Amino acid sequence: MLAIGLISGTSVDGIDAAFVEIDGDVNHPRVQLLAGETYPYPEELRERILEICAGKALSVEELADLDDAIALSFARAAMAIQQGQPRAEIIGSHGQTVFHRPPDGEKLGYSVQLGRGESIARITGIETVSNFRAADIAIGGHGAPLVPKIDAYLLSHPTKTRCVQNLGGIGNVAYLPPRQGEDWESRVFGWDTGPGNVLIDLAVQLLTDGERTFDRNGEWAATGTPCRELVDRWLEDPYFHLSPPKSTGRELFSPAYLERSREDARGYDLSAADWLATLTDLTAASIAHSYRTFLPRLPDEVLLCGGGARNDYLRQRLLSYLGKNVKILTTDEVGLNGDFKEAIAFAVLAYWRINGFSGNLPSVTGAPGPVLLGEIHAFPAV
Numbered sequence: 354m355l356a357i358g359l360i361s362g363t364s365v366d367g368i369d370a371a372f373v374e375i376d377g378d379v380n381h382p383r384v385q386l387l388a389g390e391t392y393p394y395p396e397e398l399r400e401r402i403l404e405i406c407a408g409k410a411l412s413v414e415e416l417a418d419l420d421d422a423i424a425l426s427f428a429r430a431a432m433a434i435q436q437g438q439p440r441a442e443i444i445g446s447h448g449q450t451v452f453h454r455p456p457d458g459e460k461l462g463y464s465v466q467l468g469r470g471e472s473i474a475r476i477t478g479i480e481t482v483s484n485f486r487a488a489d490i491a492i493g494g495h496g497a498p499l500v501p502k503i504d505a506y507l508l509s510h511p512t513k514t515r516c517v518q519n520l521g522g523i524g525n526v527a528y529l530p531p532r533q534g535e536d537w538e539s540r541v542f543g544w545d546t547g548p549g550n551v552l553i554d555l556a557v558q559l560l561t562d563g564e565r566t567f568d569r570n571g572e573w574a575a576t577g578t579p580c581r582e583l584v585d586r587w588l589e590d591p592y593f594h595l596s597p598p599k600s601t602g603r604e605l606f607s608p609a610y611l612e613r614s615r616e617d618a619r620g621y622d623l624s625a626a627d628w629l630a631t632l633t634d635l636t637a638a639s640i641a642h643s644y645r646t647f648l649p650r651l652p653d654e655v656l657l658c659g660g661g662a663r664n665d666y667l668r669q670r671l672l673s674y675l676g677k678n679v680k681i682l683t684t685d686e687v688g689l690n691g692d693f694k695e696a697i698a699f700a701v702l703a704y705w706r707i708n709g710f711s712g713n714l715p716s717v718t719g720a721p722g723p724v725l726l727g728e729i730h731a732f733p734a735v
């Protein structure tokens with residue numbers, strides 16, 4: 354089956370579109386990436402999204418307009434990636450997360466992804482599956498992270514234990530024990546590890562007055578020295594000590610969070626590069642701390658993906674925290690494109706949805722059981 358997967362992640366840098374061929378059994382999907390492209394948002398739209406992620410209030414009418422503008426951008430991305438390819442049968446669209454609240458005791462979680470699927474289906478004329486997080490949340494799960502199940506089916510190894518570490522805006526991990534035995538799936542774990550690039554990106558923007566949006570290859574941070582005392586202090590944040598299942602977002606790792614970290618840094622008289630190195634070190638330290646605290650054992654291999662996999666300084670810090678016995682690779686090095694893995698995942702989730710195969714992993718999201726993920730929309734094109 355030919356499918357398109359679409360997502361804009363928490364970095365809000367644009368829509369990742371993957372055009373894929375999926376075949377094989379639902380239990381053993383084989384996926385080939387035929388085309389992958391990132392379509393940046395128009396700058397004005399990106400700014401509106403970032404403002405509401407940071408808590409700006411807006412009227413219901415403004416919300417509707419924003420939802421439609423995002424859906425139009427997603428539909429355009431689908432049509433652009435479709436160019437020159439045979440027609441896709443299905444689109445799996447994650448949309449744009451603008452709010453995520455994990456469940457709290459009896460209170461269900463709430464997660465808002467804009468870019469309504471019905472609109473994408475109507476504009477493209479291609480059956481579209483969207484709103485993937487809602488069903489897991491409705492039965493008590495976090496609705497996130499969802500990609501660890503796809504990681505498990507595409508990247509687990511017969512004898513090695515692997516962690517797939519996404520370094521997007523937010524970081525998340527999938528722990529994959531060797532694929533052996535009937536109960537294998539229930540031994541897969543995953544959670545949001547905390548900040549990926551979000552604090553680094555916000556700091557770079559602040560330091561350069563918006564001229565730069567990220568620390569290319571970690572070059573700036575590499576000229577500084579991380580302040581271990583501060584990292585240890587920041588690691589006291591309750592999120593890092595919460596046992597999985599757990600999920601987070603820009604609501605916690607926000608501009609206000611960065612501002613507090615800047616205040617802390619002033620107390621240590623850090624230079625801009627030292628502060629950036631310290632924020633990068635926090636990402637690495639929080640990941641390693643969560644592996645040591647919550648995993649049954651350290652993995653043999655960590656497979657990095659997401660934009661932060663290109664941050665050499667971050668990778669070097671992670672290596673130093675995990676030690677020489679853990680090999681650090683990228684998912685590309687084992688055959689899966691790490692820039693488009695999330696887009697690929699939503700194509701696979703759509704494929705699973707229409708084939709009646711559950712998309713959530715209860716051991717990751719905390720839901721009480723498996724459930725079909727996503728709503729299906731099909732209309733003739735406009």
Ligand SMILES: Nc1ncnc2c1ncn2[C@@H]1O[C@H](COP(=O)(O)OP(=O)(O)OP(=O)(O)O)[C@@H](O)[C@H]1O
Nearest residue numbers: 362363364521522523550567569570659660661663
């Ligand atoms: N060459 C590079 N060097 C350092 N960092 C990079 C590089 N390229 C991309 N990045 C970082 O990766 C980020 C984008 O990563 P990605 O597209 O994986 O995030 P996302 O999918 O939006 O987030 P999430 O996975 O949390 O939803 C950029 O904001 C930037 O910080």
Ligand SMILES: CC(=O)N[C@H]1[C@@H]2OC[C@@H](O2)[C@@H](O)[C@@H]1O[C@H](C)C(=O)O
Nearest residue numbers: 363450453497498499500523525695
């Ligand atoms: C609510 C939401 O959009 N969460 C994102 C975010 O970005 C990374 C991490 O936090 C993960 O939980 C999730 O995305 C991926 C696609 C997931 O569900 O696996």
